[in-house]
Amino acid sequence: MQRRRSSSAQTDARNGSESSTRGELLLRALTAAGAVGVGGLLVGSLAGPAASAPSPAQDVRILNYFLLLEYLQQGLYEEARVAGGLTGEMRRFAAVAGGHEREHVDTLRTVLGGDARSKPEFQFGEAVENERRFGAAAVPLEEAAAAAYIGQAANLTTKRIPMIARMVPVEARHAAWIRGIVGREPAPHAADPPQEPREVERTIERTGFVKRR
């Protein structure tokens, strides 16, 4: 898959594409771009990567989408810490990553001001009591956060991107760390694929962590 995309990008480059299309080329080389994602109830409606004109209103939707993911992670790690069922490196991960997610939540809430969504009610169940279940929950949440940031960060207005660019690698570091702890390859792709909001939302729904009102 990776190989096929790469060679088609090479063919395009040989055909003399101009620099204005380089971004498209790189996106195509790295991802299956072009599809427009439409989120559901949790994340609202958002476009695919670099697919829509930035606007302050869209910033609010995107930053609230990131905020939901940060709330989820921070909630999971904090409740696991309080429950006291984690040991060793897993416990250290929950403490360190939990602190980072709290800072991310605070930063996003500050930027969003009155537009910030409220924190949903969560029900983490055994994921915060059982070490194996905690790992099995933390990996997909970190992966979803990293893929969500990759998918939407470039749709923000120019002034918002630098701050988010400093958070994106932190989510990826968390993902690599927790994968290493549970015995999975920390960096499974040469280039991480983005995810559409709809996929991210499905991941969140599968966990059952967000209480329905």
Add this chain to the structure above:
Amino acid sequence: MSSDADGARDLTAPGDLGFALDDIDRDEAIAEGLSVVYGESRARFLGKLAFGGAALIAGLASPPALAAGPEQDVSTLNFDLVFEFLQSSFYLGAVRDGTVAAMRPEKERWARVLGAHELAHVTILKSVLGTKAAAKPFFNFRGITEDEAAFTRTAVAMEDLTVALLAGQAPRFHDRKLTAAVFSLLTTEARHAAWARRIAGVVPVANAFDEPKTLAEVDRVVRRTRFVASRPRTRSRRNPELTG
């Protein structure tokens, strides 16, 4: 550079890895690079970038003469490309020196995966840049790829530096699609950094926010390593003029 594609399939394959065997006149390479950035036209600047030895140095200093626009995107991508050359050569060098094969299995896997990813990044960026892609510089790792402890420390520093570089550059592309695409590379490099730090016994994620670095800051760090050697000369500049 077909050796890059071959190497991506099998990191143990022998072949021309493009290393300089000695360090050649580093300071003059830097001087040349700076004169390129500050004293010449954009077209010549990009031409020089594609010319080799001084590519990394030339790409670094944020060139004040460059107008905002696609050309700046090209020079930034070329800087990233040369940095990927540096990383892939570093891991391949450790493979070639037998350092990687002597590691415990989990660590060997880490070194080989990172090398393969950096080679893939080289291939991707080269294909995107097409004829504007910078040539591969010559590197001299001064024995670091032969020593497991030094190799590991340097890998951690290099991966963290790549994260700082891409976190700083991703927002600066004029083409939003480049920003989106470079985020896919940034997260991969961040995973590498976290993995390297875990292998080295350091906390994988130091802070809630990664600190970006400018091209000039990254330049200074790379210069201090003296890993980039200029292209070996076939003809000395000081040859006496034979005419007149």
